[in-house]
Amino acid sequence: MASENIIILTDADFKEQVNGSDMPVLVDFWAEWCGPCKMIAPELEKLADELVGKVKVAKINVDDNRSTPGEYQVMSIPTMVLFKDGKEVERAIGFRKKDELLKMIEKHL
Secondary structure (H helix, E strand, O other): OOOOOEEEEOOOOHHHHHHOOOOOEEEEEEOOOOHHHHHHHHHHHHHHHHOOOOOEEEEEEOOOOOHHHHHOOOOOOOEEEEEEOOEEEEEEEOOOOHHHHHHHHHOOO
16 A cells, blocks of 8 residues: 555554544445455555545455444445544445545534
8 A cells, every 4th residue: 555644444443533523534345355445545555645644544454353344234345434523424336536535424523
């Protein structure tokens, strides 16, 4: 992963990182074997770099962390869930360009 602005989440720290955040958090539910997940990674990196100080961008590997995706009913990947004040406010499933994700996020800033 190229951007140091992307947070790697686990089942153990998900709630603390997301619920405890003072800004919105965009979480990418992904897996290593997922082609569209690999395609969206550079888009998320650009987004994370652009939105420093406004939005946190995070990733959680669904193969390594099974309880969190189940809790949020993530059925397919990539799924990007935007959390604000610890609550889900928007969701995008499948590959999205950076500009599409930015529009989704800007509604909640």
